Amino acid sequence: MxxxxxxxxxxxxxxxxxxxxxxxxxxxxxxxxxxxxxxxxFDVKNIQLEVVDRDHSQLSQSLIEKYVASEYFNLVHFKHATDTKGTSLQEGSVNISLEIPNDFEKNIMQKTPVTLSAKVNAIDGMTAGISASYAQSIIQEFREEFVKANIGLFEQQNTPFEINFSMQNWYNATxxxxxxxxxxxxxxxxxxxxxxxxxxxxxxxxxxxxxxxxxxxxxxxxxxxxxxxxxxxxxxxxxxxxxxxxxxxxxxxxxxxxxxxxxxxxxxxxxxxxxxxxxxxxxxxxxxxxxxxxxxxxxxxxxxxxxxxxxxxxxxxxxxxxxxxxxxxxxxxxxxxxxxxxxxxxxxxxxxxxxxxxxxxxxxxxxxxxxxxx
Amino acid sequence: MNSEKIIETTKLTKAFGSFKAVNEITFDVKKGEIFGFLGANGAGKSTAMKMLTGLLSPTSGEATVAGFDVFTQQEKIKKNIGYMSQKFSLYDDLSLLENIKFFGGIYGLSKEQLNERGTAMIERLGLSDVSHKLLKEVPLGWKQKIAFSVATLHQPKIVFLDEPTGGVDPITRRQFWEMIYEAADNGTTVFVTTHYMDEAEYCNRISMMVDGRIAGYGSPKELKADFKSDNMDEVFVKIARGENYKIQ
Structure with missing residues (x-):
């Protein structure tokens, strides 16, 4: 030895x-x-957001503000209705392009269903999924707040069945x-x-x-x-x-x-x-x-x-x-x-x-x- | 020198596929002898030497080194031999003394033996002042001498030297041969390969390999007489050209 x-x-x-x-x-x-x-x-932060606002209403403005206020989104492009140029998705400077349609405010007030369309850069599927769900949850929140604030308006409405989903993260709570x-x-x-x-x-x-x-x-x-x-x-x-x-x-x-x-x-x-x-x-x-x-x-x-x-x-x-x-x-x-x-x-x-x-x-x-x- | 055989081979062969690098060589080395193992590049010298030192298993034939069988007792052979390779192989990032002590230690020398023999060796080589220098800082000639000393520190029965003087100057070569003679005088058998024919003259006996076979075998004097040559250079050229297969 x-x-x-x-x-x-x-x-x-x-x-x-x-x-x-x-x-x-x-x-x-x-x-x-x-x-x-x-x-x-895998945290998705700093999602580069483009908004095409075709409505120019108070309501569309407050939705956009909600995105800006969130820590996940950076509003990098803002386009007016008249802007006909293609989306910035192609050139790669944004991850999500959100379009707010004409008569967004008017339709909501009249309780006509509205559809917001979002185009997501899905080359990285996982990031795309997470970004889209963040974007969606902000719209969800926005809707709920709006309903709450305008309770009178929606009083008689047959509110759809609502599922409350609460999630807890174990082992890695944050x-x-x-x-x-x-x-x-x-x-x-x-x-x-x-x-x-x-x-x-x-x-x-x-x-x-x-x-x-x-x-x-x-x-x-x-x-x-x-x-x-x-x-x-x-x-x-x-x-x-x-x-x-x-x-x-x-x-x-x-x-x-x-x-x-x-x-x-x-x-x-x-x-x-x-x-x-x-x-x-x-x-x-x-x-x-x-x-x-x-x-x-x-x-x-x-x-x-x-x-x-x-x-x-x-x-x-x-x-x-x-x-x-x-x-x-x-x-x-x-x-x-x-x-x-x-x-x-x-x-x-x-x-x-x-x-x-x-x-x-x-x-x-x-x-x-x-x-x-x- | 006595007639006791310390290395003995009979039809020792190493085949790689169908190619026989060493083809049925038979020779012996006597105790205390300086045995020159010559041959052109690619003649099979290194392969033969690897078999004798236990680095390579032979294919067929028989051989014993220091009384142990090269097929089955390779590790016992290794205890009784020293080896210095043409590919220089001490550690560059250890000092002279550290190299000596490391290899001595591997051969199982005690701490006292290491200190005693290590210091004595360094002094004999006249390197006391630089014994703590890293090996990479000393010239090639010194390295060769240290490598030889390392190979003989544990006082092996046989020391194998594979082209020990390749690339060193004539003075260092002469000093190197003085060390070889000294080792032989102390009873160590020296088995040496070389390409320098003047060095072949210093050997007691030599064998010369051509294409895996031994083509010449005897003392330098005998060989010169057999091949009617004045010097070993001529002998080498004649044998290498295949003018006469004397032994086998």
Whole structure:
């Protein structure tokens, strides 16, 4: 086991001497966490609104004001009835174009149904849906207020059956997407360190030829692999702690459940990503190759992790693939422990699966790593 | 030098598909000998050396190194040999002393042994002043000498040197050969490949590979006589052109 001590010493020395890598290991994850958490949001704000007012009445004016007052809409274009130019949707400067028809006020007063038409830029379907529903809810509110204010006018009217829909958001009451994204991003960062750094580190020794020098020594496979993996395991745990601290201090992500569960899970989980990195290093001969293979896995793991797209929304076959995705299990543990306050009983299945995963992937890597080639 | 055989091969072969990189080579190296392993580029020297050092599994034939079988006891062989590759392979981002201690440690030397032998070695090489410099900061010639020292620090029975003097100046080459002689005097068997024919003259015995086979085998004196040549350069050219397959 003394060889292990020497290889660990060497790895740590080399990592901390590498002036190019050091910031990548420690500063980049923090920057990514800070920047991506703000950027990767599904909140739809600043919807660019165009209004074509063909009515020019007091009522149309107050509807427009309601839009302007809302925090979701920016009125960027206002067109008069006489304006015949095409909509600004085409040129891309607005997301929604709302048209208020002639006789808007007159028809409402006469209780004739009116139709407001809205054209929505639906290239991004999700954003379009959310924007349209915001626009609709403002009209809804406007109608209700109008009815209330003019109770006399509508007294005799057979008011249509009304459904009151009240919604409550659980676990993320304010619908803060940061609470949702930060735990996912943390998993991503920790995994990147594991997969990329491990595979590149070993392949680098292949490139400069030192691996041959090591393979000709009596060092055992076990000593070599543990010596290579353990430093990055430590760095992974460090980055996770740092990331959780930032999540708490900067983003005030709630931490409802026992944090030690996350650390325990990470201890196991890191062996999975490090094992994958190790496995990649046995396949690749150059750092470019290892980067490319690692990216390939990375993209699949991220897209099928439930980080951006909820797994339940995926087609069944894709849902089945996510069962093989280690990211998925860590993201589940992160979100359920932090946001839902999950306990051991809730996440023990994830521990079990990732434990098996760690054993399988590391056995594969150890078998694939050869000191003597065929 | 005695007649005890420390490396012995019989029809050792390595095939990659239908191509035989090493084709039934049979030779032996005696304990304490400086054995030159020559051949043109692509003749199969490196492949043969990789088999003997346990980096590559042979396809067929037999061979023992330091008494261990190259098919089944590769890890035991590795404990008893030192290896220095033509592809320079110490760590650039470690200091001279750190490299020495790292590899010594891997071979299982104790802390005392490492300090003692490491310091002694640095002093003998006259590098005490720069022992804390990173390897990338020192010239190639020094690196080669350090690599050789690293390969012999654990006092192996055999040291394999794969083109150890490639790209260094004549003075450093001479100093390098002095180190080789010193190691041989201390009882270490030296197995060396080279493209410099003057270096071939320094060897006790040599073998010369052509197209995966051994085409010449014996002491430099014998070979020169056999091929009616004045120097090893001529011998090399004659053998490489296939004028006479003497042994096999």
């Amino acid at each position: 003394s060889a292990l001590k020497f290889i660990l010493q060497k790895e740590f020395k080399q990592i901390f001497r590498d002036k190019g890598m050091l910031p990548i290991i420690f500063v980049m994850p923090i920057m990514q966490l800070m920047v991506l958490s703000f950027a990767a949001t 619908l803060d997407y940061k609470f949702y994204m930060v735990p996912g991003l943390l998993v991503l960062l920790v995994s990147m360190i594991g997969m990329f750094l491990t595979s590149m580190n070993i392949v680098k020794e292949k490139e400069i030829g030192t691996i041959e020098q090591l393979n000709v020594t009596p060092i055992t496979k076990g000593e070599f692999i543990i010596g290579k993996v353990l430093p990055f395991w430590c760095i992974g745990m460090f980055v996770l702690s740092l990331g959780l601290t930032i999540a708490k201090l900067v983003f005030s992500v709630p931490m409802q459940g026992p944090i030690y569960l996350i650390f325990l899970f990470a201890m196991l989980y890191l062996f999975v990503v490090l094992g994958i990195g190790l496995f990649i290093s046995t396949l690749a001969d150059t750092q470019q190759q290892s980067m490319f293979i690692a990216w390939f896995f990375m993209v699949i793991f991220v897209l099928l992790s439930g980080m951006f797209t909820p797994i339940e929304n995926m087609p069944v076959w894709a849902q089945k693939i996510t069962l093989l995705n280690p990211f998925r299990y860590f993201i589940e543990v992160m979100r359920s422990v932090l946001l839902k306050g999950a306990t051991w009983d809730d996440v023990k299945m994830n521990f079990f699966i990732i434990g098996i995963y760690a054993i399988v992937i590391n056995t594969m890597s150890v078998l694939a790593y050869r000191k003597t080639n065929g």
